[in-house]
Amino acid sequence: MRLLYQILWKDHSRSHLLWAFLGTLAGFVLLLAGIQFYIDIKSVLSENRDLLDPEYIVINKKVNIAQTLGLSRVGFTEEEIEEIALQPFADQVAPFLSNEFPVSGYTENERFPDFYTDLFFEAIPNEFIDVKSEEWLWDPDEGKIPIIIPQDYLNLYNFGFAPSQGLPQIPKGVISMINFKLRLQGKGRYDDYSGQIVGFSNRIHSILVPLDFLKWANDRYGYFDKSNPSQVILVSKNPTDPSIVRFLEEKGYDTIREKLKSSRMNIILKLIISFLVVVAAIIIGLAFLVFLLSLQLMISRSSDKIRRLHKLGFHYREISRPYILLLLVLMTAVTGFSLIITSLLAGKFHTMAQEWSLNISPSLHGILFGVSVGLIALISLANVAAILVSTKKLCQ
Amino acid sequence: MIFRFEKMIPLPMLEQDTADSEIWEAESLLLEQGKSYVIEAPSGRGKTSLLSVMYGIRTDYRGKVFLDNSNITSFTWREWSVLRKKRLSIIFQGLELFDDLTALENIQLKNNITGHVSNEKIGELADALDMDPYLHRKAGILSFGQQQRVAILRALVQPFDFLLADECFSHMDRENTLKAYQLIQQECEVRNAGLVLTSLNETELPGAEVRLKL
Structure with missing residues (x-):
């Protein structure tokens, strides 16, 4: 054809x-x-x-002017924590526990300048903490409080504060040898304990103490109003999930954005x-x-x-x-x-x-x-x- | 193959006086395979309409037309297509050649559908009409008389039971007309086919069995 x-x-x-x-x-x-x-x-x-571990995401509420003026409190209610836990991307969720009594720390060491400061503590379950240390234990009989501080704090001291004040820089290993005292007070009593920094966290920007210690101490000294936890930590095995970012934005929650890059x-x-x-x-x-x-x-x-x-x-x-x-x-x-x-x-x-x-x-x-x-x-x-x-x- | 017309008349012919017509509105008119019919009439009497109705390309008529006892309005596309390939052949008054194709290609186009004849046979047929030298020229540049002969040859390269020829000698001289008519008759005889030939003038065409007035 x-x-x-x-x-x-x-x-x-x-x-x-x-x-x-x-x-x-x-x-x-x-x-x-x-x-x-x-x-x-x-x-x-x-x-x-x-390749990476599951992502640990610390969430807090955005601070606004009403909270500054004391009109409302920053904190997660039980329902809100429940809601976060129910999200498909959240595999584990835990609120941060805070101290409900005044804490201060000071040094008693000839080789180190006198130092005094008011402090705060927070605690979360051990499985959320990236520092593994044998000294991370609270024994009431021994009276020694192990503390984990953020790696950033040490950097801030060593590379910012110390050089400008003519103070010595301190390597990690030495810091754990520094003895300092912690004074806990409340309910009509005060006690001094010795504190020891046992590790530096890259994950959690807070001064951490063991959870069982803080529960015990709150019991013994605590007299502040029970406040809602201001921070919540959650573990997500799927941090690329775009719904994480969407959820946080929708709720007005804040976090360190870097962690959610892949999402x-x-x-x-x-x-x-x-x-x-x-x-x-x-x-x-x-x-x-x-x-x-x-x-x-x-x-x-x-x-x-x-x-x-x-x-x-x-x-x-x-x-x-x-x-x-x-x-x-x-x-x-x-x-x-x-x-x-x-x-x-x-x-x-x-x-x-x-x-x-x-x-x-x-x-x-x-x-x-x-x-x-x-x-x-x-x-x-x-x-x-x-x-x-x-x-x-x-x-x- | 038998065509039967029952009171058939194309709608445009209704306005005309058709009282003396032997075809329009005839009670029952038979056109039978194996016979040759010459239909003579001046222009405008519906010669082309008649052939178009028989070929299935016009349906605007009153009355009934039967082909082998089937009303032709009942035929499907496929049935008409098969009829036109195997049982009905036509030489259009307007020729319907493809100007861009050569004379031979025009003929082959039709022959390709059925593969009915060989290329040698096409040569023989063309020779009989003195068309051999023109086979490789484009149809568009041939004279109308030559084009008519191409259209005739094209109509002869397929099997058919009826050949419908619409004023197919109008631009040929007497000698060529007779040659072409002879070839057509010969090919109809071979196939035992019927022939319906319309003509404007009353040229003597030997051998026509039935003359009908339109």
Whole structure:
């Protein structure tokens, strides 16, 4: 049927079809590349998550002017803690316990300048603390209180305060040898205990004492009003979960943002990818329209010939065949080229990612083949139907 | 194959005086395979309409037309398509050639549907009408008389039970007309086919069995 094709293809508009082809190709590459990189980046993010421990996130309420003026208290109610614990991203939740009595610390050492300060204590269960020490134990008989302070405090002293005041810098190991006294008072009594710094935490920005000690001490000395815990610590095995950031923002809670980087990255990634997919969908939609219109134009330009062929005994389906073949050839080319271009991009991205030591697949994900073939089939079917309808109409 | 007309008349003909017509609104008119009919009438009497109705490309008529006892309005697309490929052939008054194709390609286009004759046979048929030298020229640059002969040849390269020829000699001289008519008759005989030939003038066409006035 070479002659039939020769007759009907003569009236095609090369430029229309070329633009439709390029448009569809661009849309497909955008879509496929979007899906490919989304899967890659997602796996990179979750890989990093597996390497790291579960994330420990300390949450506090934002301080506002009403709290400054004493009109309302910063603190989590039991219901609020309950609510946090119920969130799917929260695997473990614990409130911080505070001292309910005055505490002060002072030094009694000839080699070290006299030092006196009011202090506060907080305590959380041991499993939330990143410092493991054999001395992290409270024994009422011994009367020695182990303390964990943030690594940042030591840095602040060694690199900020000490040089400016002409004081000696203190290495970590030496600090635990410094003896100082802690005075706890309340309920009409006061006692002195010796304190010892047993570790430095990178995770928790507070002065920590063992939980059983603080419970005991609150019992013995505490006379402040029981206040709601001002901080809550939660453990999340899935810190990339974008719902963490959303939940905190919705509730007006605050935390150290750094810890939620991957969660926020995930949100941004999703936004970028959905934008990409929308753009790709619009391009594919427009290209599909151009395809449809070019073929319809081609058919209407050939309308006399189509009627003539019909009169000669050609069935309208036979007349449609050259158009359908042209469409299928172009669509197959779109699928092929878009997969080739996307796999070239993936290869390029792979080499780039290797420089940053990220492990990204150099080959296409299987789902891309499914997506491209499925979409092409859908577009082709719609076009084939349109071709059949318009040739049939001409033959009537 | 038998065509039967029952009180058939194309709607545009209703306005005309058709009292002396042997075809329009005839109680029952039979056109039978194996016979040749010549329908003579001046312009505007509906010669082309008659053939178009028989070929299934006009449906604006009153009355009924049966093909082998089936009302032709009941035929589907596919059935008409098969009929036109295997049982009905036509030479259009307007020829309906593809100007961009050569004479030979125009003929092959039709022959390709059924593969009814070989290329040698096409050559023989063309030779009989002295069309051999023009086969490789584009149909669009041939004279109308030559184009008519291409259309005739195209109609002869398929199987058929009836051949409908619409004023197919109008631009040929007497000699060529007779040659073409002879070829048509010969091909109809081979197939035991019927022939319905319309003609403007009363040219003597030997061998026509039935003459009908429209």
